[in-house]
Amino acid sequence: MMQSPLKASTDNSDAPLSCKVCRALCGSTNVLIKHSWSHVDDPERLCGVCGEEKESAEELKSHLHQSHQKTHSCNICGKCFLTVVGLNRHATLHTGERPYKCDICHKAYTLKSTLRLHRWEHVEEKPHKCDVCNQSFVFKQQLRIHSRIHTGEKPYRCDECGKSVSDFRSLSRHKLGHAGEKRYSCQVCGKRFLTPGKAKQHEKIHTDRDKTHLCDVCCKAFHTGGQLKAHLKTHSEEKIVCSECGKGLSSQGALRRHMMIHTGERPYGCSDCGRTFNCRNILRAHLKTHSGIKPFVCGVCGKACARKEHLTVHMRTHNGERPYQCTVCDKAFTQSHCLKTHMRSHQGEEQSAVDGQKS
Incomplete structure (x- = not known):
């Protein structure tokens, strides 16, 4: 059997932390600091983190607050850390x-703690087996998290947008999307991301x-598994119903975006022309019209468009497609706004007929 990767490690950072007052073992610096507060009224008035002695309980409280609080913050997402080392580790x-x-196996990770967890994958003995798919795990906690794939349980909820996920790590990654500045942009379409990898x-x-x-x-096809997963929610029978109009939505995020139609809220504004939108994706697509980038090219005549939707509409001039049909006279149009303009002519005819009947 392969030796435990954790036992084989000689890194001192893997060693447990102990309280300087009662010698209790703590799994992390955060746990040790929380534990140390239990000794604030201790007669010895020792700091459980660094062992420094104070003359009074008040001095010890002040010391714990000033010396062992999270003072190092990330300038990208705002998350705070106790040490510069922790901040630098997070910055990766x-x-x-x-x-x-x-x-x-030479697989690489941003955090040492993640690498330590990964090493367990090479351990031959994995006693905890999933009853549904028979996948095996070293730790019971890994099995517990994995089982949520089958049960659909999502106990971790984002307090900003309401989205729920199955584990804390996924929630942390999700929250970066709210707090972090998307500094890395696609060279083709300009879409922005939190990390260069994304x-x-x-x-x-x-x-x-x-x-x-x-x-x-x-049978609709997608470039990535993530896109397919998001699309599959549209087929789910479980819908979140809008209280205003009764429309069924696939997620809390979709419901939140939909509600802006009823409230009239348009929080996303263009810094170039001042137009506002109720969806960030629509704003992102609109910004391409100002950038001059036109990545979508017609294969028939070579015309370039800034947005894929514009190219779709343009292609109708070649294939003759007219998907928007009038229900009164069967006349068809290439764009929805052309049909709306046309329908006004029928409204005028109906009004003229009503006026004629009155006279």
Whole structure:
């Protein structure tokens, strides 16, 4: 059997932390600091973190607050840390740097703690087995988190947008989307991302146009598994119903965006022309019209468009498609706004007929 990766490690940072007052073992610096507050009224008045002695309980409280609080904050997402080392370790999440590499399979990670967890995957003995799919795990906690894939349990909820996820790590990554500045942009379409890794992954959509992820319900194809997963929610029978109009939405996020139609809220404004939108994606698409970038090119005549929707409409001039049809006279149009303008002419005819009947 393979030796435990954790026991084989000689890194002192893996050693447990102990309280300087009662010698209780703590799993992390955060736990040790929380534990130390229990000794504030201790007669010895020792700091459980650094062992420094204070003359009074008040001095010890002040010391714990000033010396052992999270004073180092990330200038990208605002998360705070106790030490510069912790802050630097966290910063790799934004830079995309993966300095910690597994010496067995050479897979790289941004955090040493994640690498330590990964090493357990190489341990042969995995006693905790899933009853549904038979996948095995070293730790019971890993099995507990995995089982949520089958049960659909999502106990961790974002307090900003209401989205729920299955584990704390996923919630932390999700929250970066609210707090972090998306500094890395796609060189083709301008879409912005929190990390360079996410930007590079997205850029493959423009270089590799094969849609290999197929929906088994409607046969629609997607570039990534994430896109397919989001699409599958539209087929789910479980819908969140809008209290205003009764429309069923696939998620809390979709409901929140939909409600802006009823409230008239348009929080996303264009800094160039001042137009406002109720959806960030619509604003992002609109900004391309100011950038001059036109990545969508017609294969028939070579006309370039800033948005994919514009190219779709343009292609109708070549294929003759007129999807918007009048229900009164069967006249058809290439764009929805053309149909709306046309329908006004029928409203005028109806009003003229009513006026004629009155006279």
